Structure formats: C-alpha cells, structure tokens
Amino acid sequence: MTSSYDFYELSLMTVFASFIGFLLENCWLAVTKGYVDNRNMNLPFLLGYGLVIVFFYIFVGTPDSMKITKWLGLSLSEKDSFILYFLLSAVLVSVGELMLGTFVEHKFGFEYWNYTRIPMHIMKYTSVPTSLCFGMAITLFMKYGFDAVMSCFRRLPVMCVKVAGTVLMVLLVADFIMSFSTMYRSHSLYIKWVKWLKR
Numbered sequence: 746m747t748s749s750y751d752f753y754e755l756s757l758m759t760v761f762a763s764f765i766g767f768l769l770e771n772c773w774l775a776v777t778k779g780y781v782d783n784r785n786m787n788l789p790f791l792l793g794y795g796l797v798i799v800f801f802y803i804f805v806g807t808p809d810s811m812k813i814t815k816w817l818g819l820s821l822s823e824k825d826s827f828i829l830y831f832l833l834s835a836v837l838v839s840v841g842e843l844m845l846g847t848f849v850e851h852k853f854g855f856e857y858w859n860y861t862r863i864p865m866h867i868m869k870y871t872s873v874p875t876s877l878c879f880g881m882a883i884t885l886f887m888k889y890g891f892d893a894v895m896s897c898f899r900r901l902p903v904m905c906v907k908v909a910g911t912v913l914m915v916l917l918v919a920d921f922i923m924s925f926s927t928m929y930r931s932h933s934l935y936i937k938w939v940k941w942l943k944r
Contacts, residue, residue, distance in 0.1 A: 750895055755802070756910035757898050758891070759795035763917060766794025769882075779943030785928065785935040788920045795917070797841070801887055805833065808888040827884065835880030839871045846870025853925075854932035 750758075767789045771781040784791055806812040808830040814821055821829065847870060849857040859869045866872035898906055927935045 750802075753907045753910035754895060754898050755799050756914045757906060758802075758895060759792070759799050760790065760910075760913045760917060761795070761894060762798040762886075763790035763792050763795035766791040769794075775942055780939055780941045782939045783935070783937040786920055786924050787937065788916065790917050790920070792917050792921045793845075797838075797883070798886065798891070801834070801837075801883060802891060805830070805837075807891060808884055827888065830887070831880050831884040833880075834883040835876045838879040838883070839867065839876040842871040842876070843868065849928075853929050855928075855934065857934075 767784055767786070770784050770791065775781050783789075804812065806815075808827045809823070811821075811826055811830060813819075813833075814826065814829075846857050847868075849855070856869065860866040860872040860875060861869050863872040863874055865874060901909075924935050
C-alpha cells in the first residue's frame with residue numbers, strides 16, 4: 746500500500762466513491778422498486794459514500810495494513826485481518842447509519858430511510874443484513890480497489906489532479922449543502938426526477 750496520498754488525490758477518491766455510491770443506490774432501486782432517481786441530490790454523487798471511504802483510509806487503513814493492529818502491536822494473518830476489517834466496517838456502518846438517520850429525523854422532520862421491513866433491523870435506520878453487505882463492499886473495495894484507483898490518479902499530471910480534485914470537491918460540497926438545505930426547509934426528501942423502468 747502507498748504510504749500516503751495527498752489532499753487532492755483523496756479528493757478525487759472522494760468524488761469517485763461518491764459517484765459509485767450514486768450508481769449502487771440506483772441499481773438497488775432499479776432491481777427492488779423498478780425506478781431510479783436523483784437520490785436527493787442535483788449531481789450524480791452521494792458525498793457520504795466518498796467521505797466514508799476516505800475516513801476508512803485515514804483512520805482504519807486497509808485490510809492489508811490496519812492501523813488498529815499496528816497500534817495494538819498485533820500480527821494477524823491475511824485472513825484474520827480481512828475478517829476483522831469486515832466486522833469493524835459493519836459495526837461502523839451501523840453506528841453511522843443510526844446517527845445520520847436519527848439526526849435527519851429529529852432535525853429535518855422526516856424519515857431519511859426505513860429498514861423496518863428488513864429482517865434483523867435495529868430500530869429503523871440500520872439492520873444486520875444491510876450492515877454486513879455494506880461492510881463487505883467496503884472491505885473488498887479497500888483491499889482490491891482503493892490503491893488501484895489511487896494509482897490511476899497518480900498517473901495523471903499533478904496540476905490536473907489538483908484542479909480536478911479542488912473543482913469537483915467544491916461542486917459536491919455545494920450540491921450537498923444546497924440539497925440538504927432544501928430538505929431541511931421542506932421537511933421531506935428532495936425528489937427532483939424519477940425514471941420508471943417497469944411500466
């Protein structure tokens with residue numbers, strides 16, 4: 746694993762993962778409900794996904810180089826490191842979903858999502874199956890995708906990375922603030938467009 750990445754490279758990773766998050770959520774909607782939508786944003790990016798991936802890199806590391814094992818002086822096998830990373834990811838996802846869902850409901854006045862129809866849900870904002878799925882997705886990406894994507898960014902001209910990272914992050918943050926401000930004022934989801942696939 747590369748020892749460190751700079752702010753602009755991590756910004757591009759945030760943008761990349763945010764776009765993948767947008768695609769994943771709409772793929773899930775397409776399969777389960779027969780439509781896709783704007784996912785409460787104007788741009789096709791879900792900033793939360795990007796921030797989660799960068800958070801994991803900075804504070805947790807990757808399955809092959811976990812910071813918690815270094816701090817504790819542990820030496821784990823590759824398999825054990827993968828399992829520990831997966832379990833830690835699932836737990837952190839659960840905590841994050843509970844915090845975000847509860848915050849939005851209390852401060853914005855509406856349910857951001859509801860998992861009560863899913864077996865083994867914990868309250869309404871997280872469940873064992875979804876947390877395990879998210880945890881596995883994060884673990885697989887951090888093991889096999891993170892450094893591969895970052896190496897692609899490092900092949901780009903330095904100035905291109907700086908400009909693209911800065912401009913795109915400004916756009917994503919501005920869209921996030923604008924969209925959440927709209928939801929705060931309307932006390933409802935920000936549905937700008939819906940495309941039905943099964944009609």
